[in-house]
């Protein structure tokens with residue numbers, strides 16, 4: 001018995017020492033390009049699934065989830081906050097979506113595995129060490145998050161054109177910001193149709209920016225539109241985020257664009 005306990009002690013001690021060596025020597029495999037062994041992937045993903053299921057058990061889904069307003073608001077906010085990672089119907093992988101590990105589900109698959117309550121929990125709380133941000137801290141109003149949940153259910157039924165149309169309608173129906181002063185992914189350099197929206201960066205809030213906003217903004221809108229159209233038409237299928245066709249996009253859409261937008265193909 002003593003020998004057995006000593007054996008366990010030595011084994012645990014070796015593990016701790018091994019972990020410390022990996023830590024101190026900088027040998028830990030932290031690159032996002034590295035693939036985890038299958039068993040690690042399984043362990044992490046099943047831990048995630050169980051944790052989400054447990055946490056979402058107390059979340060109750062609002063009765064009006066699938067209302068037209070919710071879907072339109074969700075469309076607008078999805079385009080602003082999510083498409084950079086989860087892509088949009090009919091569009092290519094983005095520079096960000098290609099580089100994330102684990103890979104983000106593409107738009108049409110976002111509602112495939114999780115219930116509405118589970119999706120709400122993930123959107124509100126994020127997923128540690130995956131790139132999926134918590135949107136709760138920036139959105140006091142939970143109805144904004146539910147709108148996103150509603151829209152994820154609509155996504156599989158949309159193609160490039162109907163998606164763009166829905167985002168447009170969403171922007172028209174909800175011209176104001178979603179009740180907070182922060183910029184969304186990529187808004188600082190493109191796709192912002194809300195000149196009065198309060199932004200906290202990129203100089204939008206400054207007086208100088210306000211004075212020049214009329215000229216500056218319409219130019220930006222044009223750029224945003226020309227950025228979107230070729231992407232949307234690039235290929236019809238939803239597919240996964242393989243690099244196919246992506247390289248052809250950029251020559252037409254030179255920078256300035258933010259690092260998180262769809263600009264695969266240009267040199268950094």
Ligand code: HEC
Pocket residue numbers: 048077078081082083084085086096100101102103104105109110112113114119122123127130131132133135148149152185
């Ligand atoms: C910076 C990149 C990034 C952004 C922005 C982002 N996500 Fe994610 N999201 C991810 C990644 C990566 C995962 C996969 C996490 C995993 O495998 O555990 C994920 C997972 C999810 C899931 C869970 C899917 C599943 O089947 O497990 C949902 C739902 C989701 N995201 C919705 C959204 C919504 C809605 C937005 C916008 C408000 C958003 N995400 C913005 C990267 C992102």
